[in-house]
Amino acid sequence: MKVGLYFGTFNPIHTGHLIIANHMAEYSGLDQIWMVVTPHNPLKKKSTLLEDHHRLQMVFLATEDYPKLKPSDVEFRLPQPNYTVNTLAHLQEKFPTHEFSLIMGEDNLNSLHKWKNYDVLLQNHHIYVYPRISTDKLNPEFENHPKIHMIDAPVVEISSTFIRNGVKEGKNVQPLLPHKVWQYIEHNLFYKK
Template structure:
């Protein structure tokens, strides 16, 4: 089984994330895409992060009727901050019959040299890269990098959080059930 790992804080999960995951699940050679909810990204401030279990629940709501997408809490029990190479190593040991690939945006690819043991990631794992606005995908990386022509929405979780704080609607930017849950629980206020 080939699994695409889509790492992120998903704070909150939004339609842009879902389009990418669904595109990879149905337009590449992966069998399934796992949203790996990161409790703490070492390259991002954690002050504005919703609790990881709440973010996991929002992702689960967003993908509840999609059999090829899955929410994963694997990083919740690993040391913090979360390092991609540590999660990949753990998953490879836990699921020796699975092949894992990393799904990331071209903006994250630019930061790859700042990642812990990024050389091992490039050596041992395929990277499926979708282009983010303002961050062209490089064409000179090795065979381990596949650039996807996925449809893109220029959405950001930080903009969505700001709109919620300003009491503006984010309907259609997040799935309806996620939108209702955020409103009901007063998240990001």
């Protein structure tokens, strides 16, 4: 099975995340997309990041009607701080018959060379890249790379920060969120202060 790993804090998960994940599931040749919720880094100030279990629950609620999208808490059980290369090694060991790929925005691809053991990542895994509005030119090292696939996905410019600020300011952000996620946020009074 070909699995695309879409990492994020998902604080909260929004319709933009679902548009990208579903597009990858339907148009990239991947069988499933695992939405990997990244845990709160214990070394960083908490700020507006919700507890891990709440963010995982919102991903579960957002993806339950999409059979090819799956929530994943795999990084919750790995030593912190964690690196993507470690997560992939752990998953490959746990699911030896799966082929894992990374999903990332074009902006993240440009900083990939700064990631721990990025050469190992590129050697062992494919990377599926969705477009972002950016004026940066693509790093020449990654142009025409056989393991990097530029996917003609919709450009979605919705941010979790914008949604959190909107909630705090009492704005109606309901159209930007899956309905069940919006209900969960409302019920728990998240992002209000």
